[in-house]
Amino acid sequence: MSKPPLPKLEDVARLAGVSTATVSRCLxxxxxxVEATRKRVQKAVDELGYMPNFNARSLAAKRxxxxxxxxxxxxxxxFARALQVFQERLSEEDFDLLVASSSYKPDVEEKQIRSLVSRGVDGLLLIGTKRDPKIYEFLQEREIPFVIAWSFYDQLDASEYGQLVGFDNEKAMATIVQLVIDKGHQKVFMLAGIADNNDRAAARIAGFRSxxxxxxxxxxxxxECEYDIDKARKAFAGMRQSHGTPTALIxxxxxxxxxxxxxxxxxxxxVPGDISITGFDDIEIASIISPSLTTVHVPHGSLxxxxxxxxxxxIHDEPSIKDMELDTYIVERQSLAAPKT
Amino acid sequence: MSKPPLPKLEDVARLAGVSTATVSRCLxxxxxxVEATRKRVQKAVDELGYMPNFNARSLAAKRxxxxxxxxxxxxxxxFARALQVFQERLSEEDFDLLVASSSYKPDVEEKQIRSLVSRGVDGLLLIGTKRDPKIYEFLQEREIPFVIAWSFYDQLDASEYGQLVGFDNEKAMATIVQLVIDKGHQKVFMLAGIADNNDRAAARIAGFRSxxxxxxxxxxxxxECEYDIDKARKAFAGMRQSHGTPTALIxxxxxxxxxxxxxxxxxxxxVPGDISITGFDDIEIASIISPSLTTVHVPHGSLxxxxxxxxxxxIHDEPSIKDMELDTYIVERQSLAAPKT
DNA sequence: GTCGTCAATGTAAGCGCTTACATTTGCTTT
DNA sequence: AAAGCAAATGTAAGCGCTTACATTGACGAC
Incomplete structure (x- = not known):
């Protein structure tokens, strides 16, 4: 219950016989x-077990x-892998990561973005481009640097949307559809993600359709089907009933x-004897399931x-930052074959 | 480049014709x-698009x-599922989550804990009990509430280690080993996790050995083998060479x-004809791989x-908070069978 | 009518830092 | 040795909030 007040910068300054400004500079x-003072300060810091108060720092320094x-x-x-790498990289520069998950709900996402901004984050990572324009206005007004991952479109004006680091979902999907068609499939259906409020899901559908x-x-x-194995099973079962069985399912x-x-x-x-099935993302289970999945490899770590x-x-205001388009490629495994003749 | 200074609490107060204290109270x-003032303040907040500065708040309020x-x-x-649920629950109480991942490195973990404390976190979630005792001292000194998840041991003094929310890894492992033995296996090996600095891995080995x-x-x-599919393959291959092939592998x-x-x-x-193989955790792939894995179900969401x-x-200083032991149970699937006779 | 009470609001002192600006220090120049 | 200058350090004013304490005013008791 004893709360020995934690040492503050002033205590360090006093012990080291310098001003608070100097201690702050040392840090x-x-x-x-100059080296001599720096050492003296360091000694005082160690002796007191001083740790800076980041909230005070953020308040005073505005970062x-x-x-x-x-x-x-x-x-x-x-997202797990990308987030892990993202975090590790930031860590190297002494940034910490405040994460929030929106469960794919736009209103939750907006609330979380505002909350993070209130917390004074120096930058923001967002997934996908599709969201209420007023969020972008808000971010611009507040001058919060942000990058949008997972999506990439040539036609988008990057300056308006922060920076893009992603891949062309539509093109990637079109490529694998092409492969399926090349194998000789004619009756091809798609089990899609929920496109509403999700530009990536929408782009993949567009790629298929075009x-x-x-x-x-x-x-x-x-x-369309939610991101869930059981729901996918049901959706596929329902699809067979209402539309029949395709020779290939994208x-x-x-x-x-x-x-x-x-x-x-x-x-x-x-599978693939009676029906070929392809995936997208190339997550771990793709190579573990039997038959292993022919799928589009997405560079999660690079993202x-x-x-x-x-x-x-x-954040460091470096000039000429460009949008970045990453490559995807198809991994051919066992789940795709030519249709029975 | 125009940086219109963001409205602050004082601006709201002025516009609403009240003191800053009242605005703060409204928030x-x-x-x-009283309702009348509250409404007036709310109107001013909306009009200005005011958002509180959490750093200032944290500094002043010490939370x-x-x-x-x-x-x-x-x-x-x-950890992903547990973390997701953890975050959602906290979200309900307007807490945000600062995450760091240590890559299983004790020194990294320590650094991160200190950084988080510097940031003034109100509480901390840690995985497993095994870490330098001085970290616990540090946390106690700073009076940071923390809970340790994933581990549970009767004999541990909870007050010393914060609160435990976990399951008995040793007992759970012993249970599945028992099942394997009951099936008639006599030559049983174990492919273990790295026990160094990891009490859960160590406890699972102990459960097996006892x-x-x-x-x-x-x-x-x-x-022992790192947490990685390919490394596990190699480890298993090496094990066969050096120790022969068991009829069951835990x-x-x-x-x-x-x-x-x-x-x-x-x-x-x-599998399981020539060799039975059991898992632990019951993550998604356990039921997807063929043969599906007989494994120990761990309640990730509940954790x-x-x-x-x-x-x-x-954090709210509620009395009589107890350690919590969660149950695990065995999920019997296809990868475990009686040995060939 | 006066006083006490209590709820509503105001006043102002920090919270622990950073940093613009002022001052001092220690050199080099001449 | 004085002058000049840059580097090192000090001074002190905030950063935008919260909250202990002071003040106000409304209302009922007397």
Missing amino acids: NQPNQV SKIVGAVIPTMENAI KMAEYNFKEAAVI CANDVLAVGAVLEAQSQGLD GLHSANTLLAK | NQPNQV SKIVGAVIPTMENAI KMAEYNFKEAAVI CANDVLAVGAVLEAQSQGLD GLHSANTLLAK
Whole structure:
């Protein structure tokens, strides 16, 4: 219950026989202080076990050394790896990470963004571009550096939307659809993510649709489904009932693909014998499930790393920061084959 | 480049024609303010788009509404779910989450704990009990409420170690070993986690060893291996070379088990025909891999939820907060069977 | 009508730092 | 040895809030 008041900067100053300003300088710009004093101060710091109060520092200096990240969920592998790398990179520069997860709800996300800004974050990591424009206005007004990860579109004006570090979801999806078509599939359906408020999910659907249109494939069913294995199983089952069974099913992500594979198998279908199924993301389970998933590899680690670097650059006001488009590529495994003839 | 100074509490006060204290009260203890003034203040807040500066608040009020969490990694499913639930629960009480991941390195963890404390976190979530005692002293001195998740031991003095919210790793492991023995296995090896600096990994090994000793099984090889599928594959391959092939392999976690299963299969072994393999944790892949894993179910969500509740209780200084032991149970799936006769 | 009480509000002193500006120190120049 | 100058240090004014304490005013008791 005894609360021995913690040493403050002033105590250190007194013990070291210098002014508070000098102590502060030792801590923040050590090179402005001559070695002798610096050592004396260091000794006082050690002796008292002094630790700076970051809130006071943030208040006085108007920078917090905290960056915020609002992600849809930390529960699944998609963002976990990127977030981990992001955090590690920031850590190197002594930034801490304030995370919030929005559960894909726009209103929750907005609240969290505002909260983080209130906390004085120096920068912000956001996922995807789709959100209420007034959030962007807000961020601009407050001059908060931010980067948007996971999405990339040529046509977007980057200066308006902070910096983009992502990949072209539409193009990537079109590429894998092309591959499926090249294998000879004609009846191709899609199990998609929920496109509402999610530009990545929407872009993947667009990629599918445009490629299908290119080949004049009609009636390519697209069913949207939440990010969940069991829901994917049900969605796939429902799809078979209402639209029949395609020879190939394109899934908007690996989790949906896993659900589809499991359901197909439990309904007696052979994958890829009776039906080919492709994923997107290339998370761990993609290579573990049997058959392993042919999928689009997304560079999760790079997304995290480059997001961090770009954000740091913006925070430090470095010139000529560019949007960054990362590459995806297809990983061919077992779940895609030519259709039975 | 125009930086219109953000409205501060004083501006709101002036516009509403009240004192700063009243505005502050409206924001923090609205019931102490009569409705008429409250409305007037609210109007001023809206009009100015005022947002409080949390750093100033934290400095003045000596509470930050931030809790910190230092976890070994956010990259894998083990902690992700718990962290997500933890965050959601805290969110309900308007706490934000400052996360750091230590990559299982004690020195990194210590640094991060100190950094979080410097940031004035109101509470701390730590994983496992094993760490330098001076960290506990430090936390006690600073009177930082903290809870330790994932571990639970009867014999530990809770008051010394903050609060425990976990399960008995040793007992849980002993239970699944018992099951394996009951199936008739006699040659049982273990693929363990790295026990150094990790009380959970150590406890799981202890559970294995004590149960094996109980049955007088000698030569039960225990190989430690990092948390990684590929490393597990190699470790399992190495184990076969040096110790031969057991009829059952107990793995300290599902990731190791998956690695072992994949390697076994690629070496032409049937699981569970030629070798039974068990996991621990019951993460998603456990039920997706083929054969699905018989494993110990760990209540990840509950760990997160109860950790949050316990921490909140400590922060609010509620009396009689107890350590909490959560239950685990075995999920029998396909990877465990009786040995060939 | 006066006083006491209590709820509502105001006053102002910090919270522990940073930093612009002022001052001192220790050199180099001449 | 005096002058001049840059580097090192000191002084003190905030940063935007909270809160202990003081003040005000409304109302009922006497």
